[in-house]
Amino acid sequence: MTLARQDVAKVAMLARLELSDAELDTMTSELSKIVGFVSLLDELDTAAVPPLAHPLDTQNVFRDDEPAPSLTTAAALQSAPRHDGEFFLVPAVLGESGAA
Amino acid sequence: MQPADLSATDIVAAIRQGDLTAVQCVEAFLDRIARLDGSLNAFLHVDRDGALATAAAIDARRKAGRPLGALAGLPVAVKDALCTADLPTTCASRMLAGFRPPYDADTVVRLRAADAVIVGKTNMDEFAMGGSNENSAFGPVRNPWDPARAPGGSSGGSAACVAADMAPVAIGSDTGGSIRQPAGLCGITGLKPTYGRVSRRGLVAFASSLDQIGPMARSAADCALVLETIAGHDPGDSTSLADVVPRYTELLEQPLTGLRIGRVRDHYADGLDPEVRRGVDEAFAVFEAAGATVHDVELPHAKYGVATYYLIAPCEASSNLARYDGAHYGHRAKPGEGHRAESGGRRFESPLVEMYCRSRGEGFGPEVKRRIMLGTYALSAGYYDAYYAKALKVRRLIRQDYLDAFQKVDLIGGPVSATPAFRLGEKTGDPLAMYLVDLYTVATNLAGVGGISFPCGFTKGGLPIGFQLQGPALAEPLLLRAADRFQRLTEWHVRRPERIA
Numbered sequence: 001m002t003l004a005r006q007d008v009a010k011v012a013m014l015a016r017l018e019l020s021d022a023e024l025d026t027m028t029s030e031l032s033k034i035v036g037f038v039s040l041l042d043e044l045d046t047a048a049v050p051p052l053a054h055p056l057d058t059q060n061v062f063r064d065d066e067p068a069p070s071l072t073t074a075a076a077l078q079s080a081p082r083h084d085g086e087f088f089l090v091p092a093v094l095g096e097s098g099a100a
Numbered sequence: 101m102q103p104a105d106l107s108a109t110d111i112v113a114a115i116r117q118g119d120l121t122a123v124q125c126v127e128a129f130l131d132r133i134a135r136l137d138g139s140l141n142a143f144l145h146v147d148r149d150g151a152l153a154t155a156a157a158i159d160a161r162r163k164a165g166r167p168l169g170a171l172a173g174l175p176v177a178v179k180d181a182l183c184t185a186d187l188p189t190t191c192a193s194r195m196l197a198g199f200r201p202p203y204d205a206d207t208v209v210r211l212r213a214a215d216a217v218i219v220g221k222t223n224m225d226e227f228a229m230g231g232s233n234e235n236s237a238f239g240p241v242r243n244p245w246d247p248a249r250a251p252g253g254s255s256g257g258s259a260a261c262v263a264a265d266m267a268p269v270a271i272g273s274d275t276g277g278s279i280r281q282p283a284g285l286c287g288i289t290g291l292k293p294t295y296g297r298v299s300r301r302g303l304v305a306f307a308s309s310l311d312q313i314g315p316m317a318r319s320a321a322d323c324a325l326v327l328e329t330i331a332g333h334d335p336g337d338s339t340s341l342a343d344v345v346p347r348y349t350e351l352l353e354q355p356l357t358g359l360r361i362g363r364v365r366d367h368y369a370d371g372l373d374p375e376v377r378r379g380v381d382e383a384f385a386v387f388e389a390a391g392a393t394v395h396d397v398e399l400p401h402a403k404y405g406v407a408t409y410y411l412i413a414p415c416e417a418s419s420n421l422a423r424y425d426g427a428h429y430g431h432r433a434k435p436g437e438g439h440r441a442e443s444g445g446r447r448f449e450s451p452l453v454e455m456y457c458r459s460r461g462e463g464f465g466p467e468v469k470r471r472i473m474l475g476t477y478a479l480s481a482g483y484y485d486a487y488y489a490k491a492l493k494v495r496r497l498i499r500q501d502y503l504d505a506f507q508k509v510d511l512i513g514g515p516v517s518a519t520p521a522f523r524l525g526e527k528t529g530d531p532l533a534m535y536l537v538d539l540y541t542v543a544t545n546l547a548g549v550g551g552i553s554f555p556c557g558f559t560k561g562g563l564p565i566g567f568q569l570q571g572p573a574l575a576e577p578l579l580l581r582a583a584d585r586f587q588r589l590t591e592w593h594v595r596r597p598e599r600i601a
Contacts, residue, residue, distance in 0.1 A: 008473070009444025015418060015476040016425075016453065017469055018461030024313035027473055030531055034474055037532055038407040041490050044497070051492030052499060054309050055295045056549020056573065061338040061452075073203040090427045091451035096441075100317040 001036035003028055103128040108174055108322040109349075111268055115173035118162070122155035122173030126217050129175045132221065133266045140242050141187035142251075142261040144180050145188050146220040151175070154217045169215030171329055175209055177267035178259050180221040181228055182313070183302035184208055187218070192236035192303050193226045195430045195463030203416055207271060207313050212500025214329045214551050220470040222257030226465045227421065228278055228306045230254050231537040234528055236271045237466045240253040242524070243286060244597040245563055252282030252537075258316050260288040263597060269317040269326050273303055275310045276409050277516075277541025280553035284516030284566020287555040289583060289593060290316040291323045294573045295548035296341040298327075299334030307416035308339075310409075310545040319593055320554060320583035324348035328575065343574060351577040352584045356390045359582065361507035361569075362397035367540065373519045377558030379565035380515050386556075387513070392586050395509055399501040402543060404494050405420055407540035410535055418475030421468070426459030431460035470531060476479070499547040506572040511582060515540055516553040518564035544570050552579045555592040564592070 008028045012019045019027060073086065082089040103111060103125045114120040123322075130148050136344045137143050158173050183189050183201035190196040204212070211218065225235040229460045233241040233256025241256040243249040244264040251260040255272030259282035262270050272279040274292035283290025298313040305311065315326035328349060363384065368377065374600050384394050426432035433455060441448055443461075448454035464472070478487035505512060518539060527534045544551040549572055556567035571579045 004313060006445065008477075009446055011473055011477045011480060012444055013253075013446045013457070014480060015472050016422070016456040016460055017464070017472060018457040019469070020445075022460075023466075023469070024444050027470065030470060031473060031477065032349055033246055033532055034410065034470075034535075035477070035487075037535075038411050038487065038491075040407045041404055041494050042412075044401075044404065044494060046490060046493035046497070049493040049496050052496035053488055053492055055499065055546070056339075056341075063335070074427075079199055081426060081432035088427050091435075092315075093452045093453045096451070 001032055001040060002089065003032045104132055106268070107319060108268040108317055109325055110173050112171060112325070121276070122158040122217065123152060125173055126151050126155040126175050126219065127217070129219060129267055136264050137440065139247060140244060140260055140264055141239050141258040142223055142241050142264070143177070143220045143267060144190060144192065144223050144238055144257070146595045147187055147218065150186060151217050151219045155475050156180070157216070164448050169507065171211065171325070172215035174216045174269065175219045175267050176216045177220055177222050177258060177261045177270040178208065179224055179255050179270070179272050181224060181273050181304045182271060183217065183304070184221065187221055187223065189304070189451055190386070192224045192238055193463065193465065193468070194237045195424050197431065200392055201302070203302060206299035206336060208302065208329045210330050220253070222261055222270060224257055224467050225254035226274060227304065228254040228275055229417070229467050229471055231259065231277070231281060231534055231578055232527065233282070234520070234524060235434050235465060237465055239418060240524055243521045245287060246521065249563070250285070250524050252285035252517070252521065254278040255505055256282045259283050259288055259290065262288045262316055262318060263287070265596065269315060269322055271313060271330070272316045273311060273313050274545065275306050276413060277538045279316060280551055280568055281537065282511060282514050284553045284568070285405040285564065287564030287595065288318055289314060289320050289323055289552065289554040290314065291327065291552045291579065292544060292550060293327065293331065293576055294341070294550045296339050297331050297574070297576065299332070299337040299340040301334055301336040305420040307413040308420060309416060310413060312545070319587050321349065321352060321578050322550065323552070324352065324580045324584070338387040346577050348580055350578055352588050354581060356387065356392045356582060356585050359511070360391040360509040361387055361392050361394050362505055362512040363394055364397060364399050364402065364512060364514055366399065366402045367514040371518045372515060374563050375559045376515050376517070376519060380567060382514060383556035386586055387582070390589060392472055397505045397509055399505060399543065401494065401497045401501050404544060405498060405543040406535060406539055408494045408498060408546060409538065410492045411487050412495060412546070414471040414475035415479050415488050416475070418472045418479065421472055424460060424463060425456050431459055431463035435464050436451050467531070467589065495546050498543050502547040502549055510571070510578060511575070512570045514568055516568040520559050520563035520565060540568060549573050550576055550579055552583050554583050554586065557592060558595070
C-alpha cells in the first residue's frame with residue numbers, strides 16, 4: 001500500500017496540521033506502512049456484521065432541560081491565548097493568509 | 101516506621117489510628133521524589149507546598165475529632181491527563197504547556213473528597229499515545245528496574261513512581277493497555293476497570309469509546325482501596341455506569357476454589373519471550389494450586405485486535421484533538437514572519453486556518469501527528485467504509501469472542517506484554533513495532549471489559565514479568581480477588597528495585 005505525497009498533504013490540510021517538507025516525506029512513508037498493516041482486516045468477511053461503535057449497549061442519557069451553573073466567562077477565558085475579557089480573539093476568518 | 105515500606109491500606113490505617121501523621125507520611129514520599137525523580141523523570145509537576153498544606157489540614161481535623169475521608173492522608177500521584185484546577189495539566193504535550201484547567205476531573209474530585217493528598221502529576225506519552233513514555237514532550241521516564249529501559253506507557257510516570265516508592269498509589273488511564281502494560285513492565289499492579297466504571301469527565305480525551313481511568317499500586321488490595329473511592333456514576337459523563345459500586349476491599353477473602361481461568365493458545369505465538377512464557381506458566385500453576393482450574397479457550401479474532409485498535413483509536417483521536425485550535429486554550433503560533441502561506445503545496449484558506457495549522461504543527465509531537473493523520477485519512481470521504489466502518493465491524497467480532505469465552509470460563513489469563521521492558525530508543529524509529537507492544541492489551545478496551553496486571557516473576561536480568569487477567573463487564577471484584585489471592589501466595593509484588601531502595 002503506497003499513499004501519494006499529495007494525498008497526504010491534502011489529509012494534513014483537512015486535519016489542520018502544518019507539516020514541513022521533511023515531515024510530509026516521513027508521514028507519507030509511515031502512513032503507507034500503517035495503512036498496509038491495518039488492511040489485514042480485509043481478509044475478514046464482515047458483510048453481515050453490524051458495526052459496534054461503543055462497547056456497552058448504553059442508551060442516550062437526557063437531563064431535564066433546566067438552566068444550571070456553567071463556567072463563568074472569566075474561567076472560560078483564563079487560558080485563552082488572546083481575549084478581550086468577553087470574547088476569544090482570533091485572526092481574520094476571511095481573507096488572504098500570510099498575515100496571521 | 102518508614103511510610104514508603106507500608107501498603108496504602110496500612111498507611112490509611114496508621115494515620116487513622118494516630119501512629120503516623122499525614123504530614124509525616126506526605127513528607128516522606130516528597131523527600132523520596134526529591135531524591136529520586138531527578139534521574140527517573142516520573143513527575144511533570146510536584147506540588148510540595150500544596151500537598152503539605154492539605155496534609156496539615158487533615159492532621160488538624162483528626163486532632164479536632166472531626167470526620168476523615170476513606171483515604172485520609174494517602175499520597176496519590178495523578179497522571180497528567182487528568183484535569184486539576186490547582187496544578188498544570190499538560191498531557192506531556194507542548195500544546196498544553198502550562199495549561200490550568202478550569203475544573204477538576206471527577207476522579208480528582210472524589211480523591212480530594214476522600215482526603216487523599218495529590219502530590220503531583222505524572223509523566224506520560226503525549227496525549228496518552230504510546231507504549232514506552234518516550235513520546236513525552238518533556239523527556240522519557242526511566243524504568244526503576246533498569247534506567248536504560250522504558251517503563252512502558254502511556255502511564256509510564258504513574259508506574260515508575262509507584263515502583264520506586266515515590267507514591268504508594270497512582271492514577272493512570274488505559275485506552276489500549278496504558279495502565280496494564282507499564283504496570284507489568286515496572287513490576288506493580290494496575291487495574292483497567294470496565295468501560296464506564298470510573299467517570300471520564302476531566303480525563304483529557306484520546307479515544308472516547310476506549311478510555312478508562314484506573315488505579316495503579318503495589319498490590320491488588322491497594323487497587324481495591326482506591327477503586328472504591330474513584331468508581332461510580334457521574335451525571336457529568338453520560339457513559340459512566342449507574343451500577344452500585346461494590347465494597348471491593350471487603351470482597352477479597354473468598355478462596356478461588358472452582359474458579360475457571362481461560363488460557364488462550366494465540367497468546368503463545370512466536371513473539372513471546374521464553375522467560376515471559378515461563379513466568380506466565382508458573383502463574384497459572386499458582387492459580388491451580390489455589391484451587392482454580394485452567395482451560396484452553398479461543399479468541400478467534402485476537403490477531404485482528406491491534407489493526408482494529410489502530411483504526412478506531414486514531415479516528416476518535418483525530419476528532420477529539422480537533423479542539424486544540426490555538427483559539428480557546430493551549431499553544432498558539434506567533435504571527436508569521438518568514439513563513440510560507442502554504443503547507444505541502446496547498447494554500448491556507450485564510451489567516452484563521454493558517455493559525456490553526458501552524459499552532460497544531462508546532463504544538464503536537466510526531467506520534468500525535470501520525471495518529472491525527474491516520475484517523476483523518478480513515479474517516480475521509482471514500483475511505484470511511486473501507487477503514488473506520490470495517491474496524492467497527494471487527495470490533496463486534498472481537499467483543500463476541502469475549503462474550504463466548506466468558507460462557508466457558510470466569511477469567512482469561514495470560515501475558516501482559518510479549519517481552520520484558522525494552523531499551524529506551526529500541527523501538528522509536530519504527531511506529532509499527534511500537535504499536536505491536538499493545539498486542540495482548542488492546543482487545544480488552546475494544547470489548548469494553550476489565551483487566552488487571554501484576555508481577556508474576558523476574559527475568560534472569562532482574563526485570564519484572566507481568567501477568568494479565570481479563571474478566572467480563574463489571575467483574576472487578578473477581579479480578580481483584582484473584583490477583584489478591586495470587587499475591588498472598590507469592591512475593592513478586594513486594595520486590596523493590598535494588599538501585600533505588
